[in-house]
Amino acid sequence: MTQVSATPTAHGDKAGSGLLSRLRRDQPWWLLPLTVVGVLAGFGIYALVSVFVFRPGEIGPYLSPFWSPKIGNNGTLLGxxxxxxxxxxxxxxxxxxxxxxxxxxxxxxxxDPPACTLGELRHRKYRGESALPMALNNLHRFTLYVALVILGFLWYDAVIAVNNPLDGRWGFGLGTAILLVNVVLLTGYTFSCHSLRHLAGGGLDCYSTARLGAARNRAWRWLTALNVRHSVWAWVSLFSVLLADVYIRMLQAGWFLDPHVGF
Ligand code: FES
Incomplete structure (x- = not known):
């Protein structure tokens, strides 16, 4: 069995300080950050290609989450x-x-830093998120409001995906299921947001004396149950957005027909 030492050991760093002194050999610690960089960078590049290079992600009753809600003619809106x-x-x-x-x-x-047990690698004054551009992170609550509106459109897209405008028939296809799963996972991600949980009850000292205290307490507990898995919601919803767009692109390319049952 591999022994994991709680004490970082020095490898080739005489002074015993700096990054090398903290290098672990007991496990591939670099695997997680490398995966995060690969997945987030890959997703970002794919999203840009989907929006700027591919044509609008829409076929039959399906609208890609990247293209929802439809604004302008979804071709060119501004230049x-x-x-x-x-x-x-x-x-x-x-x-x-x-x-x-x-x-x-x-x-x-x-x-910055690479792990919670490590200090800052750069020896300059710590500014946290009090200066630009990182101070923009403090606007998260406002981005939540917009995300809630977009989520409403995505629910609408998933629900009307049972009606195919091309032949006017009702049905349930694999694409419908993918859009529904996607919007459920996005709902989990959005409603597990720390800011939403704080809005529900994080700022209260006492529920029993607060206006709508009982309802807010119930909401806070419900949101807390989602919030403990916020990182999981973050990743699975990222992949579901990707899957929904890729699936619609494959249908557009004519690789196969959408398996579905008609009513
Ligand atoms: S989406 Fe709000 S904290 Fe992650």
Whole structure:
């Protein structure tokens, strides 16, 4: 069995300080940050290609989450920018300022610091998120409000995906199931948000004396149950958005027909 030492050991660093002194050999510690960098960078590049290079992600009753809600003609809205480019700003701001993703990208992209037991690698005054550009992270609550509106549109898209406008028939396809799963996972991610939990009851000292205290307490407990798995919701919803767009792209390319049952 591999022994994990609680005490960092020095490997080739005489002074016993600095990054090398903390290098662990008992496990591939670099695997997680490398995966985070690969997945987030890959997702970002794919989203940009989907919006700026591919045509609008819509076929039959299915609308890609990258392109919802439809604004403009979803071709070009403002000069070279498709409507989806403006929609993309919402999830970008919401996820970019998310408390969980902040931890993930501070550690993985910036090594600032790379883990909770390590100090700052850069020896300059710690400014936290009190100066630009990181101070923008404090706007997370406002990005939540926009995300809630977008979530409403995504629920609408998933529900009307049972009606195919091409032949006017009702049905339930694999694409419908993918859009529904996607919006459920996005709902889990949005409603497990730390800011929403705080809005529900985080700022209260006493529920029993607060206005609507009982209802807020119930909401806070419900949101807390979701919140403990916020990181899981963050990742699975990221992949479900990707899957929904890729599936619609495959249908558009004519690789196969959407398996579905008609009513
Ligand atoms: S804290 Fe992650 S979405 Fe709000």
């Amino acid at each position: 070279p920018f498709p409507g989806a480019a403006f929609i993309l700003l919402s999830p970008l701001a919401f996820r970019g300022t998310c408390y969980y993703y902040r931890k993930a990208y501070y550690r993985s992209f910036f090594w």
